[in-house]
Amino acid sequence: MLILDTVSRIVHVATAIILVGGSTFILCVLLPSAKQLSDDAHQQLATAINGRWKKFVHGGIALFLISGFYNYFRAIPNHKGDGLYHGLLGAKMLVAFVVFFLAAALVGRSEKLAGIRANKAKWLKVVVLLAAIIVSVSGFLKIRGSAAQAPESAAAVIVETSGEATPVSVE
Known part of the structure; x- marks a missing residue:
């Protein structure tokens, strides 16, 4: 399982690097630079880029879903009863679905989502x-x-006395 866990993690992080980096590049470099082009050249460039970028977006979403769900199901046993972990992870997943929707809308063809592309x-x-x-x-x-690894309090200290570990509060 170590190899599959490692590959899944690498795929997930690499996909994030490519899609977030690509989106940032488009936002910060490509769109401002394209404003200097004529309307016709701007439209041709946008069409060409959209055709290629959409393959990365759609493939990336698929890789995120596959590797993300695999990583999640592998992590569940380590976080049983950890409300903070599950709350933050759940919020992260919901935000990711919003990002997937917007990214797909930006490269899509639906007339109903033309306002997003505009x-x-x-x-x-x-x-x-x-x-x-x-x-x-x-x-x-x-x-x-995991919560099991963390002390109950940030101020808790484990002191070893005569071979036994004893939690001591230092508040």
Whole structure:
């Protein structure tokens, strides 16, 4: 399982790097630079980029879902009864679904979502901001570990006396 766990984690993080980095590049570099082009050249560039980028977005969403659910189900036993972990992870997953929707809408063809594509810069800002929140929550949860590993209080200290571990409060 170690190999599968490692591959799943690498796929999940690499997908985040590619999609968040690509979205940030489009927002901060490509869109401002494209404003300098004529309307016709701008439209041609947007169409060409959208055609390629959509493959990354759709493939990335699929990889996120597969690796994310695998990682989640592997982590559940380590976080049984850990309300903070499950609350933050649940919120992260809900925000991720919003990001998936917006990212798909930005590269899609649905007429009902044309308003999102018409305001690409605005919605890319939302995507990048939400992605930063997701990465922040993920980083916190990874560093925090499970509740079983953490002391009940930040001020708790384990003191070893005569071969026995005894919790001592230092408040």
